[in-house]
Amino acid sequence: MKNFINNKWFLLLVIALTWGSSFMLIKKSLVVFTPYEIGAIRVVGSGLLLGFIGIPALFKMTKKTIIWVTIAGFFGNFLPMYLFPIAQTQVSSSLAGILDSLVPIFVLVFGFLIFGITSKKTQILGAIIGFLGAASIIYFSEANTEDSNFWYVMLVVLAGASYGVNAVVIKERIPNVNAIKLTAAVYSIWAIPSLIILYFTGFIQNFEMKPEFTEPISYLAFLTVFGTAIAMLLYFKLIQDTSAVFAxxxxxxxxxxxxxxxxxxxxxxxxxxxxxxxxxLIGIYLIREKKKDPKLVPRG
Known part of the structure; x- marks a missing residue:
């Protein structure tokens, strides 16, 4: 089993299957839960599951590391957890999944904007082609009909951009933090504001178990444990073992x-x-990881 966990292709497959299924799990959870409840429960649940690792890990980190862990967590483990369910009140799970594939392109863009990581011309071309693909979907699909809303579709794009920032921050600023401790620390930090959000939704005070809640709760539980905590742990490990672009x-x-x-x-x-x-996908192929890592250029 250890060999599988250390195999980058195995990790990539598990992450893709888990996150690819998460859009449908969100859709099924929205039957009885609000978007804010879904987002908060995912983060709070993951924090409770991993807090026994995350809290001690935080006490051993330097202030600078904690700052970067907090920033990475906001963009990768907090904000998208709310953006996706809000968007999926008006956007199909298929469309959300397709647009979320923009993440590698955002990794390339933010890698340059934030850390000055230069790219080859083919990679820049790939980013342009990828964004054109997203634009065509947004313009010609359900985002441009009376049944949907352009701005809800843009929330999916914003979530993808948020994941892009998360990936480059992890790779460039906290690459040596153990993946398990990093995942646990992130959710330990962001479980607190999520718990506050959950309280103000009225979920804690007014929740009453009903027969029709059984199935959606099971979907949300699976989404929280496997689609959030475990998948993110594997994702962080993959970033650290390879690169933000490969992951x-x-x-x-x-x-x-x-x-x-x-x-x-x-x-x-x-x-x-x-x-x-x-x-x-053509855009992602063009920006795919090369044998040599991109050169870091100081930003002036």
């Missing part, structure tokens, strides 16, 4: 998994999903 290439498989679940659940699937999705 984000789970996006090759993630939209395929999301679309399969969406089609099985009766969601609409159009030509523009295929066209735009292919452009995004």
């Amino acid at each position: 984000s290439t789970a996006s090759y498989l993630l939209p395929i998994v999301a679309v399969i679940w969406g089609v099985l659940d009766g969601e609409k699937f159009t030509f523009w999903y295929v066209f735009g999705g292919l452009l995004i």
Whole structure:
């Protein structure tokens, strides 16, 4: 089993399958829970599961490390947990999964903007092609109809951008923090504000178990344990073992998994999903990890 955990391709596959399924799990959870409840429960639940590791780990970190862990957690483990369920009140799980595959492109963009990581011309071309693919999906798909809302679709894009920032921060500022301790510390920090959010939703005070809650709760529990805590742990490990760009290439498989679940659940699937999705994947291919790491250039 240890060999599998240390195999980057195995980790990539597990992450893609888990996160690719998370959009459908969010959709099923939205039947009885609000977006804010889903986001808060995912973060609070992960914090409770991992707090016994995260809290001691935080006490051993320097102030500078804690700051970067907090920043990485905000963009990768807090903000997207709310953006996706809010968006999916108006956006299909298939579309959310396809657009989330923009993450490697955002890694490239923010790697340059934040840390001055230069890119080759082919990588820049890949980013442009990927964004054109996303633009075509947004313009020609459900985002441009009366049944949906452009701004909800943009929340999915914002969540992808947030993951991009998270990946480059981890790789460039806290690459040597153990993946388990990093994951646990992140959720230990952000469980507190999420618990406050959960309280103000009224969930804690007014929750009453009903028969119709049984199935959605099981979906949310699976999403919290496997789609949030465990998957993020594996993702952090993959970033540290390889690179932010390689880890984000789970996006090759993630939209395929999301679309399969969406089609099985009766969601609409159009030509523009295929066209735009292919452009995004071509863009990811062009920016894929090269044998040599990108050169870091000091920002003036």
